[in-house]
Amino acid sequence: MQGMNNMKTHLSNKKTIALFTLPALLIYTLIVAYPVLQALFRSFYEWNGLGGGTFIGIQNYIQLFEDPLLIRSLRNGALFALVLVVFQIGLGTLLALVCADPKVRGRKILKTGYFIPVVLSVTVVCQLWIAIYDPTNGMINKLFQLLGIPYQQYWLTSPAVSIIAIAFVNAWQFMGFQFSLLYAGVKSIPEQYMEAATIDGCSKWKAHLKITLPMMAETYKFCFILAITSGIGAFIQMLIMTSGGPGTTNYTLTFMIYRYAFMDSEYGYACAVSIFLVVLSLLATLIINKVFDREKFSH
Amino acid sequence: MKKKKVNIIVAMTVFALSLSACAKDNNANIVPNETASGTAGSSTAGESNEITKLKVYLKYFDDDTKKPYDYAVAELKKAMPNVELDLDPWQQDNFQKLKTYAATGNMPDIYDADYGLIKAFAESKNIEILDNAQATKDLLADFNPGYEKSLTAADGHTYAYSATGTGFQILYYNKKLFAEAGVNAPIKTYDEWIAAIKKFKDKGIAPMAIFAKEKWITNSFYKGLVTREQPEGYFPLEQKGLFQLPDPYKLASKQFEELKQAGLFDPNATNTNYDQASSLFYTGKAAMFVNGQWEIYAATENLGDDVDWMYWPAKDEETYENMKFSLNGAPAPGGFAVAPTSKHKELAIEVAAFLARKYAEYQYLQKANPIVSLKIDQPISITPPPMMQRIIDEVLPNIKGYAKFNESTELNNALDDNTQNLVVKGFGNKQFDENMERILKKINK
Numbered sequence: 001m002q003g004m005n006n007m008k009t010h011l012s013n014k015k016t017i018a019l020f021t022l023p024a025l026l027i028y029t030l031i032v033a034y035p036v037l038q039a040l041f042r043s044f045y046e047w048n049g050l051g052g053g054t055f056i057g058i059q060n061y062i063q064l065f066e067d068p069l070l071i072r073s074l075r076n077g078a079l080f081a082l083v084l085v086v087f088q089i090g091l092g093t094l095l096a097l098v099c100a101d102p103k104v105r106g107r108k109i110l111k112t113g114y115f116i117p118v119v120l121s122v123t124v125v126c127q128l129w130i131a132i133y134d135p136t137n138g139m140i141n142k143l144f145q146l147l148g149i150p151y152q153q154y155w156l157t158s159p160a161v162s163i164i165a166i167a168f169v170n171a172w173q174f175m176g177f178q179f180s181l182l183y184a185g186v187k188s189i190p191e192q193y194m195e196a197a198t199i200d201g202c203s204k205w206k207a208h209l210k211i212t213l214p215m216m217a218e219t220y221k222f223c224f225i226l227a228i229t230s231g232i233g234a235f236i237q238m239l240i241m242t243s244g245g246p247g248t249t250n251y252t253l254t255f256m257i258y259r260y261a262f263m264d265s266e267y268g269y270a271c272a273v274s275i276f277l278v279v280l281s282l283l284a285t286l287i288i289n290k291v292f293d294r295e296k297f298s299h
Numbered sequence: 300m301k302k303k304k305v306n307i308i309v310a311m312t313v314f315a316l317s318l319s320a321c322a323k324d325n326n327a328n329i330v331p332n333e334t335a336s337g338t339a340g341s342s343t344a345g346e347s348n349e350i351t352k353l354k355v356y357l358k359y360f361d362d363d364t365k366k367p368y369d370y371a372v373a374e375l376k377k378a379m380p381n382v383e384l385d386l387d388p389w390q391q392d393n394f395q396k397l398k399t400y401a402a403t404g405n406m407p408d409i410y411d412a413d414y415g416l417i418k419a420f421a422e423s424k425n426i427e428i429l430d431n432a433q434a435t436k437d438l439l440a441d442f443n444p445g446y447e448k449s450l451t452a453a454d455g456h457t458y459a460y461s462a463t464g465t466g467f468q469i470l471y472y473n474k475k476l477f478a479e480a481g482v483n484a485p486i487k488t489y490d491e492w493i494a495a496i497k498k499f500k501d502k503g504i505a506p507m508a509i510f511a512k513e514k515w516i517t518n519s520f521y522k523g524l525v526t527r528e529q530p531e532g533y534f535p536l537e538q539k540g541l542f543q544l545p546d547p548y549k550l551a552s553k554q555f556e557e558l559k560q561a562g563l564f565d566p567n568a569t570n571t572n573y574d575q576a577s578s579l580f581y582t583g584k585a586a587m588f589v590n591g592q593w594e595i596y597a598a599t600e601n602l603g604d605d606v607d608w609m610y611w612p613a614k615d616e617e618t619y620e621n622m623k624f625s626l627n628g629a630p631a632p633g634g635f636a637v638a639p640t641s642k643h644k645e646l647a648i649e650v651a652a653f654l655a656r657k658y659a660e661y662q663y664l665q666k667a668n669p670i671v672s673l674k675i676d677q678p679i680s681i682t683p684p685p686m687m688q689r690i691i692d693e694v695l696p697n698i699k700g701y702a703k704f705n706e707s708t709e710l711n712n713a714l715d716d717n718t719q720n721l722v723v724k725g726f727g728n729k730q731f732d733e734n735m736e737r738i739l740k741k742i743n744k
Contacts, residue, residue: 050401050423068737135567156570159725243512246569247720262393264708265419 039271047268060272080167081231087171088178096182115176126240185219221292356410358389371657401425406638408647427637434652446672449630459634462658464670466591467628469608476586485609508585510576511568514715521718524551527613530625532702552728599684629702713738
């Protein structure tokens with residue numbers, strides 16, 4: 001009781017609150033807010049990364065909206081995000097529901113297995129999939145050949161399928177992470193709800209649809225934010241697997257930033273693209289927050 | 300308690316002082332020399348009995364970069380015993396590390412610079428102008444004719460000392476596979492090239508291995524076609540008011556497309572790296588391979604007498620003969636540059652020039668590579684590979700010219716992207732022409 005009182009006193013003391021939050025706030029300001037503000041400031045300059053640069057107002061933003069790479073990058077980002085949502089959240093949910101079922105055997109092995117790719121290095125995973133996607137000796141085309149299915153593809157060089165193929169690699173690797181979040185979400189729902197539904201004659205999958213999934217709104221909110229913002233800002237898999245090519249086929253907004261800053265030395269313009277990416281990610285987060293508003297799912 | 304506090308304060312003070320001493324040690328670049336004789340060397344370093352350390356940021360990651368550096372350092376020890384180089388190995392990171400050094404005021408004394416970096420550093424004053432240095436005048440006097448241009452940037456200043464000559468791209472071919480497929484070498488015309496592709500494919504031989512995962516090689520391939528019609532390469536594309544892609548460039552994109560349609564490239568070419576492509580060629584699976592003349596050594600080592608090179612085919616035999624000595628390569632300013640912030644600027648300039656000389660000397664004497672920027676008085680001690688001998692006998696005395704270097708990074712990047720796209724099915728020459736015209740409208744307005 002004494003402890004509770006002390007806690008209450010501390011929480012009502014604004015100085016204490018400030019003292020405890022200040023370090024985190026300072027670190028956040030230093031590593032997030034300051035760079036974002038710097039990028040915003042620099043986006044109004046023609047700047048090569050060194051020296052002061054020349055103030056050009058919103059010229060970089062005008063150029064950005066006229067840049068044909070923007071449309072391609074947005075399209076690729078959307079496709080990438082879609083693949084992540086389908087495979088990481090869709091499949092992750094199914095697997096989480098299966099693994100949460102006490103009747104399923106070998107759940108521990110499955111849970112560990114799903115998470116293994118997450119701890120592997122991205123470079124290793126990309127190299128592995130480059131080999132799997134190899135059109136001549138790769139596992140996928142060989143499998144199609146073995147089954148007599150005429151669907152052999154140039155997975156990483158075909159402009160039509162390469163972005164999906166690359167996104168799938170990300171989805172495959174990090175599905176385990178989303179799975180663990182979703183699994184924790186499923187397990188956090190009190191079993192009584194399911195028991196009550198079963199007593200009322202509801203089937204297992206219908207009960208999941210009506211009870212489990214709506215009650216996981218908060219978890220889904222986080223998972224969707226993670227998947228969609230990762231998709232919009234995808235980069236490393238493209239860099240390793242195709243260098244963004246052929247040509248600029250697999251460019252995303254982050255690849256645009258990389259190209260303009262580090263290849264063209266147009267840091268001012270790259271800052272404008274990064275601010276656009278930040279705004280887009282915030283917008284996506286805002287929309288997801290609205291869609292998964294807890295109130296909507298509470299009853 | 301009081302004693303404990305005093306002890307802590309004393310300990311902290313000692314610790315802080317030792318740290319600052321360490322920092323001073325790191326920054327100090329002049330240390331007393333107890334062993335150096337001080338008899339030879341530069342005017343700056345040779346007269347005193349102190350060793351001057353220069354921080355250098357140079358390429359040092361494989362035999363081609365390590366051996367010339369080691370050779371130059373050994374020679375430097377003899378010529379300037381009081382100068383020591385402190386190597387910070389160059390990173391393949393588009394100069395990001397060096398730019399960070401520049402932004403934080405921590406520049407090395409001497410560094411490797413290409414033209415893109417020179418432009419950025421000239422603007423931000425992170426590169427020394429070497430126009431009036433005595434070393435520049437001395438080097439110019441010893442430059443091989445034609446290479447002087449690589450010493451001067453577009454703004455008329457000298458920023459770096461180049462050691463290498465101008466590389467150029469050639470087509471390597473496997474003589475055995477050519478004979479097997481009944482293809483006569485060299486292929487001189489474009490029609491012969493198309494016919495040869497069919498013959499190779501009929502025999503189950505890959506016509507060409509190309510590491511098109513790297514965009515510069517598809518760019519070079521396109522430039523090889525362009526230079527048969529326009530020997531200046533891409534240079535004429537940078538003209539105020541030029542918005543239409545001129546005919547030689549359209550013809551080259553059309554030829555590129557038709558070669559692709561005929562099956563010159565593997566459909567997976569844009570995902571093929573150098574190791575994979577060269578392995579296809581060296582294991583006798585591909586009949587041709589495109590790369591610079593520097594590949595001669597590796598090609599000879601792998602294929603011995605079965606490999607030779609040919610000039611770029613042209614639209615007809617007359618053009619082929621007229622243009623074969625217009626080489627597909629462009630001299631660009633670059634090489635050893637000096638930071639204006641160097642505490643030993645004069646010495647650094649002298650050492651940068653020395654390194655350029657010694658790197659050239661190594662290439663010439665140890666690798667029998669005559670394509671170096673500087674004249675070397677000593678005779679080549681080893682026998683050059685036959686393909687290099689052909690270059691020495693046949694090409695070097697007859698060079699009509701190199702393509703001219705073009706300034707625009709934007710144009711170069713667009714060419715990189717769009718030529719790589721040309722290798723892929725579904726992207727045609729019309730699309731290439733349109734994309735390039737969009738870039739021309741942007742850069743030439």
